[in-house]
Amino acid sequence: xxxxxxxxxxxxxxxxxxxxxxxxxxxxxxxxxxxxxxxxxxxxxxxxxxxxxxxxxxxxxxxxxxxxxxxxxxxxxxxxxxxxxxxxxxxxxxxxxxxxxxxxxxxxxxxxxxxxxxxxxxxxxxxxxxxxxxxxxxxxxxxxxxxxxxxxxxxxxxxxxxxxxxxxxx
Numbered sequence: 001x002x003x004x005x006x007x008x009x010x011x012x013x014x015x016x017x018x019x020x021x022x023x024x025x026x027x028x029x030x031x032x033x034x035x036x037x038x039x040x041x042x043x044x045x046x047x048x049x050x051x052x053x054x055x056x057x058x059x060x061x062x063x064x065x066x067x068x069x070x071x072x073x074x075x076x077x078x079x080x081x082x083x084x085x086x087x088x089x090x091x092x093x094x095x096x097x098x099x100x101x102x103x104x105x106x107x108x109x110x111x112x113x114x115x116x117x118x119x120x121x122x123x124x125x126x127x128x129x130x131x132x133x134x135x136x137x138x139x140x141x142x143x144x145x146x147x148x149x150x151x152x153x154x155x156x157x158x159x160x161x162x163x164x165x166x167x168x169x170x
Contacts (some may be wrong), residue, residue: 005062012048013048022044027146042149046149054075060088109144
């Protein structure tokens with residue numbers, strides 16, 4: 001494979017598509033290890049999508065001849081972009097900073113992969129009175145589906161193509 005930065009972004013998007021395809025196939029299985037395969041493919045898809053975002057950041061940094069940073073957070077931190085601002089990384093930083101954006105959700109989901117396992121929150125048993133219901137207000141993890149990750153991949157692919165069009169030298 002060529003040593004161009006864009007090839008890594010393309011490769012990670014392709015790997016994410018393969019993982020999503022395998023995830024969908026794992027969902028159709030009724031084997032003993034189906035839940036393990038489901039989790040493995042979900043994590044693989046998320047890993048490759050995160051890698052594609054990082055590769056896009058490196059691609060943009062290479063175009064602007066910015067020093068390479070090893071962490072995606074360095075590229076997506078709006079405060080760090082004041083040194084050498086550019087429209088593409090600024091847009092990515094804005095998307096990453098918004099909790100409800102696809103990129104913000106992707107980054108949070110990936111960060112959850114790196115957390116140690118923890119006990120699931122227990123629901124309080126019902127009280128004797130049916131008028132009072134105990135609920136748990138603990139942080140609830142968003143359910144990841146192949147369709148959601150495919151939508152994130154699609155959004156990222158659209159962004160990559162738009163950025164490349166603007167970055168190409170005429």
